[in-house]
Every structure is written in C-alpha cells, then in structure tokens.
Amino acid sequence: MRIFPVTGLPEIREGDDLAALVIERATLEDGDVLVVAQKAVSKAEGRVVRLDDIEPSSRALELAGDDEDPRRTEVILREAVEIVRIRPPLLIVETQHGFICASAGVDASNAPEPGTLVLLPLDPDASAARIRDRVRELTGARVGVIVSDSFGRPWRQGTTDVALGAAGIRVMEDLRGTRDRIGYELKSTQIAIADELAGAAQLVMGKADGNPVAVVRGLDVAGEDTAKELVMPADRDLFR
Amino acid sequence: MRIFPVTGLPEIREGDDLAALVIERATLEDGDVLVVAQKAVSKAEGRVVRLDDIEPSSRALELAGDDEDPRRTEVILREAVEIVRIRPPLLIVETQHGFICASAGVDASNAPEPGTLVLLPLDPDASAARIRDRVRELTGARVGVIVSDSFGRPWRQGTTDVALGAAGIRVMEDLRGTRDRIGYELKSTQIAIADELAGAAQLVMGKADGNPVAVVRGLDVAGEDTAKELVMPADRDLFR
Numbered sequence: 001m002r003i004f005p006v007t008g009l010p011e012i013r014e015g016d017d018l019a020a021l022v023i024e025r026a027t028l029e030d031g032d033v034l035v036v037a038q039k040a041v042s043k044a045e046g047r048v049v050r051l052d053d054i055e056p057s058s059r060a061l062e063l064a065g066d067d068e069d070p071r072r073t074e075v076i077l078r079e080a081v082e083i084v085r086i087r088p089p090l091l092i093v094e095t096q097h098g099f100i101c102a103s104a105g106v107d108a109s110n111a112p113e114p115g116t117l118v119l120l121p122l123d124p125d126a127s128a129a130r131i132r133d134r135v136r137e138l139t140g141a142r143v144g145v146i147v148s149d150s151f152g153r154p155w156r157q158g159t160t161d162v163a164l165g166a167a168g169i170r171v172m173e174d175l176r177g178t179r180d181r182i183g184y185e186l187k188s189t190q191i192a193i194a195d196e197l198a199g200a201a202q203l204v205m206g207k208a209d210g211n212p213v214a215v216v217r218g219l220d221v222a223g224e225d226t227a228k229e230l231v232m233p234a235d236r237d238l239f240r
Numbered sequence: 241m242r243i244f245p246v247t248g249l250p251e252i253r254e255g256d257d258l259a260a261l262v263i264e265r266a267t268l269e270d271g272d273v274l275v276v277a278q279k280a281v282s283k284a285e286g287r288v289v290r291l292d293d294i295e296p297s298s299r300a301l302e303l304a305g306d307d308e309d310p311r312r313t314e315v316i317l318r319e320a321v322e323i324v325r326i327r328p329p330l331l332i333v334e335t336q337h338g339f340i341c342a343s344a345g346v347d348a349s350n351a352p353e354p355g356t357l358v359l360l361p362l363d364p365d366a367s368a369a370r371i372r373d374r375v376r377e378l379t380g381a382r383v384g385v386i387v388s389d390s391f392g393r394p395w396r397q398g399t400t401d402v403a404l405g406a407a408g409i410r411v412m413e414d415l416r417g418t419r420d421r422i423g424y425e426l427k428s429t430q431i432a433i434a435d436e437l438a439g440a441a442q443l444v445m446g447k448a449d450g451n452p453v454a455v456v457r458g459l460d461v462a463g464e465d466t467a468k469e470l471v472m473p474a475d476r477d478l479f480r
Contacts, residue, residue, distance in 0.1 A: 001444050003241045085478040092478065100395040109429070150431065154394050154479030155340040156402065157470050158412050158432030160439070172398050189349070191390065192398030193443060199400070200440030203433060203459055204241050219443055230397050238325040238332065239394030239479055 001218045005204045005211040012039075012212070013112065014046040019134035022213055028141040033216040034131065035201035038149040038164055039110050039118055040212035041127045047119040048112055049075055065089055072106065075117055079104035084240065095120060098231040099164065100240075101151045110210065121147065124165025125226040132167040144169035144221060148198035154239065161202035163194035163227045170194075170223030171230055192230055193221060241458045245444045245451040252279075252452070253352065254286040259374035262453055268381040273456040274371065275441035278389040278404055279350050279358055280452035281367045287359040288352055289315055305329055312346065315357055319344035324480065335360060338471040339404065340480075341391045350450065361387065364405025365466040372407040384409035384461060388438035394479065401442035403434035403467045410434075410463030411470055432470055433461060 006026045012018070018040060028034070042048070056070035060077055064070035068089035080093035084100055093104045097120065105120040112118075121127045128145040135143050147165035152158075163171060171194035201214035234240060246266045252258070258280060268274070282288070296310035300317055304310035308329030320333035324340055333344045337360065345360040352358075361367045368385040375383050387405035392398075403411060411434035441454035474480060 001243045001440075003243075003440075087478060150429070155472050155477060156432060156435065157472050158430040158435070160400070160432050160435050162396065189390070190398040191442065192396060192400050195396065195398070195400050196439035196443050199436035200241075200243075200443065202431065203436050203440065232395050232397050237395060238327060 001216065003200055003204050003214055003216050005206075006213040006215060007211055009040075009211070009213060011112070012043040014044065014048070016044045017134065018044050018213075019131050019138060023135060023139055026213075026215055028135060028139060028143050028215065029217065030142045031144075031217070031220065031222060032141065033144040033146060033169060033197055033219070033221060034135070035146045035148050035198055035205075035214045035216060036128075036131060037205065037212035038105070038120060038124065038147050039107070041121050041124070041131075041147050041165075042118045043112060045121055045127065047121055048116050049119065051075075051115050051117065063088055063091065072103075072108070072117060075119070076104045076106050079106055079119060097124065097164070098228070099151075101149075105149060105164075120149070120164065125167065125228055126165070128165035128167035128227070142168065142222070144223075146194055146198050146201070146227070148201060150202065160195075161198040163192075163198045163230060166194050166225060166227040168223070169197075169221045169225060171225040171227055194225075194227060194230060197221070241456065243440055243444050243454055243456050245446075246453040246455060247451055249280075249451070249453060251352070252283040254283065254288070256284045257374065258284050258453075259371050259378060263375060263379055266453075266455055268375060268379060268383050268455065269457065270382045271384075271457070271460065271462060272381065273384040273386060273409060273437055273459070273461060274375070275386045275388050275438055275445075275454045275456060276368075276371060277445065277452035278345070278360060278364065278387050279347070281361050281364070281371075281387050281405075282358045283352060285361055285367065287361055288356050289359065291315075291355050291357065303328055303331065312343075312348070312357060315359070316344045316346050319346055319359060337364065337404070338468070339391075341389075345389060345404075360389070360404065365407065365468055366405070368405040368407035368467070382408065382462070384463075386434055386438050386441070386467070388441060390442065400435075401438040403432075403438045403470060406434050406465060406467040408463070409437075409461045409465060411465040411467055434465075434467060434470060437461070 054071040056074040060074035064073040150159035175189040294311040296314040300314035304313040390399035413431040415429040
C-alpha cells in the first residue's frame with residue numbers, strides 16, 4: 001500500500017471542481033482511494049458562514065462564556081441536533097448526520113478568510129459520490145472516495161481522522177464467521193477500514209501545510225458502502 | 241509513505257525473539273516504523289492463560305450469564321481496575337494501563353491453542369522498546385516500534401487499531417501554536433499519529449490471515465514518546 005499527498009492544490013473556493021483540480025496534479029488508477037479533507041469539500045460546496053451575519057441567542061451567550069465568540073457557539077448550536085457533553089466553551093454534540101464530535105465540526109482553521117467558519121458538508125456520502133463520478137467522467141478511472149475529518153475520541157488524547165463520507169469502497173471489513181489459524185471463529189470482528197484509511201491519509205496530508213487530498217494505492221477496498229454505515233445506531237450505543 | 245506486511249512469520253510462541261523473526265523476513269531501514277500486533281507480543285511474552293486453570297468468582301458467574309464462559313469473564317475481571325460499562329456479556333473496562341476497551345483486551349482469537357486466552361502485555365511501551373533495541377542490536381537500524389490492538393469506539397461501528405505501546409517515535413503531532421494559510425492559530429490540534437499509524441498498518445495485516453507485523457516507511461516520525469501519553473487523564477475525560 002502506498003499513500004501520497006496531491007500537492008500544489010490552490011486554496012479551494014465555492015464552486016471549485018475538486019475532481020478536476022486533483023486529476024490535473026495526480027494520475028489516478030482504478031482502485032485508488034482518494035481521501036479528501038472535509039474542509040476542502042465544504043469550501044467547494046459553499047458550506048461557509050460569516051460571523052458578522054450571526055446573531056447569538058441567549059443560550060449561545062450563556063454557553064460561550066468569556067473565552068469564546070458567542071456567534072461561533074450559535075453556529076454550533078444550529079448545526080447540532082443534541083448536546084452530548086458540555087464543558088464550556090467545549091461543546092460535544094450530535095450533528096444531523098449522527099456524528100458525535102466537538103463543535104459540530106464547525107471550524108475556523110483553514111477557513112476561506114478571517115471571520116468565517118466552515119461547516120460540515122450537508123451530505124458527505126453524496127459529496128464523495130459526486131467526486132467519484134466526476135473522476136470517472138473526466139478520466140475513466142474507477143476510484144473510491146473518502147471525505148475525512150479529524151475527530152477527538154473519548155479516553156484517548158489527540159484526534160484521528162475518520163470517514164464522514166464514502167463512495168466506491170467498502171467501509172467495513174466484516175470478519176464475522178471467518179476463522180483464525182486455529183479454527184477459532186472471529187465472532188465480533190468488524191474493522192472500520194474507511195476510518196483507518198482516513199487516518200492513514202492524514203499522516204501524509206499534514207494539517208497546517210494544507211494538502212487536503214491524498215491517494216491510497218494498492219489496497220483492494222472497492223465496494224458500494226456509505227460512511228453512514230459507520231455511525232453507531234443510538235440504541236446500540238453505550239456512551240450517549 | 242509505503243506500508244507492507246512482513247509475511248511468512250511462524251506462529252509466535254513464548255520466548256520467541258520477535259525482532260529476530262522480523263529481520264529474517266524484511267530488511268529494515270532507519271526511520272521505519274514496525275507495527276506489531278499485540279497478540280504476537282503477548283504470546284512471545286507468555287501472557288497467555290488456560291481456561292482450565294481459572295476458577296470463576298460468583299461475580300463472574302453472574303456477569304457471564306448463559307452465553308459466555310464465566311472463566312473468561314473471570315479473567316477479564318482480573319485484568320480490569322474498573323468496569324466502565326456492562327451490557328452482559330459485554331464488559332467495557334479500564335485496564336491497569338489506563339486503556340478503556342472491551343473485555344480488557346482479553347481474547348481467544350489467534351490464541352496459541354483452543355482453551356487459552358491471550359492477555360495484553362503488562363507494559364506495552366516496554367515491549368515496544370525491547371523490540372526497537374533488539375532490532376538496533378541485530379541490524380544497526382534505528383526503527384520505531386508500535387504495539388497495536390483493535391479497539392472499538394463509542395458512537396462508531398467497527399474497530400480501529402490503536403497504539404498500546406510505542407518506542408522510538410513521536411506519538412502525537414502537536415500543532416498548537418502553528419498557523420494555517422490565513423494565519424488562524426490552530427489552537428487545539430493534536431493529532432494522535434501513533435494511532436493513525438496503527439490503523440494504517442492494520443489495513444495490510446489482515447486479521448484472520450495472521451500477518452502480525454507491518455512496516456511503515458517514508459514518514460518522519462522519529463522521537464522518544466511512549467503510548468502512555470495517548471491515554472486521556474481521567475480528570476480531563478468527559479466520557480467515563
């Protein structure tokens with residue numbers, strides 16, 4: 001397996017054709033997986049708000065306290081369907097997609113300009129499918145696409161990248177029912193390979209450097225899953 | 241970045257010299273990161289128990305219910321310092337290392353033989369350091385080593401591999417204080433690169449296939465951290 005960043009991409013703006021920008025800078029092959037940072041996808045899709053356009057609610061003013069811009073808190077509350085944990089000004093929420101993450105994925109870093117915030121794509125699986133289809137249209141290559149973002153995790157320090165959206169790949173390696181070398185049945189082993197791919201790609205993307213796209217080559221993960229399948233149903237979740 | 245499995249390793253037994261077994265099958269270079277599945281490390285270190293030697297306590301009998309071997313539950317309870325969640329027979333516990341994981345990492349799959357269970361290494365950072373030192377001694381190569389295992393996560397389906405132990409690498413990329421392209425300070429961005437490396441290596445190892453070692457090449461992550469630093473201190477944790 002080889003993973004390399006797609007270098008030299010310009011700052012992404014609303015309406016940009018990400019697939020076209022990538023294929024001008026990298027030759028893609030059948031079976032490649034293109035991992036695209038959520039930030040780039042969101043910017044291309046215009047999922048950006050200006051703080052100056054936001055009127056904070058009283059709830060946002062209360063939660064923001066003295067260290068946080070209440071307009072940012074307001075944006076987070078609007079993106080959330082449920083607040084999971086609060087340690088002001090940190091908000092961990094469930095988004096309309098079912099993701100549980102800090103700040104509903106709302107972020108000012110790598111935003112188009114100061115005073116703007118980038119939101120998560122409305123439907124990251126659809127975003128991934130559009131990029132996959134467009135690569136196919138432009139080059140004929142059948143690639144997989146992952147839309148990735150950095151999420152914190154309970155119990156462990158630091159973030160790892162996970163797959164918010166996916167197209168053209170399997171997201172889970174399901175080993176239930178297979179047997180190991182001594183014949184023991186692997187009862188509950190489902191591996192979230194799309195999340196592992198997102199994390200692997202992050203290693204070559206950097207964060208401040210701004211290489212928002214990487215290519216994973218040499219791994220057979222072609223399939224038809226979506227990243228929605230990686231979201232744990234609430235009724236199975238022990239940690240809400 | 242390239243990642244490849246070390247193929248052709250024999251079934252690992254107590255007392256085996258993992259570093260020697262690896263270097264007979266792969267030429268390691270300075271800067272390589274060797275990712276070794278916990279199962280292989282534990283077996284080499286003799287961290288294996290026989291179910292026939294275990295007398296289940298009344299607590300284990302109660303928690304095991306009808307679907308689980310109470311001797312296995314007893315082993316899990318002995319490896320746990322605290323029970324975090326119970327959905328019988330599933331136990332999510334904190335181990336003496338501070339890891340929060342299902343079954344205290346106790347596992348029958350890929351065990352040396354039927355009727356045995358493999359436990360986590362007593363000190364996975366020390367295990368990693370021993371392998372790193374031994375590779376250096378045998379070949380002169382300065383490599384990093386990660387001891388990895390598959391952990392479930394709240395809110396998301398499937399497991400991803402994480403770093404239980406580390407030597408010779410940085411485990412976290414600390415971007416706090418660096419600036420992105422528009423000058424926005426990345427305030428809270430710490431990336432758990434050791435966990436992302438563990439997950440990336442898992443992609444080429446397989447699980448039932450039994451390639452318990454992979455090599456990551458071409459990434460500059462040399463350092464002197466331990467994986468203990470990836471364990472979130474209890475007082476900062478919102479999800480205990």
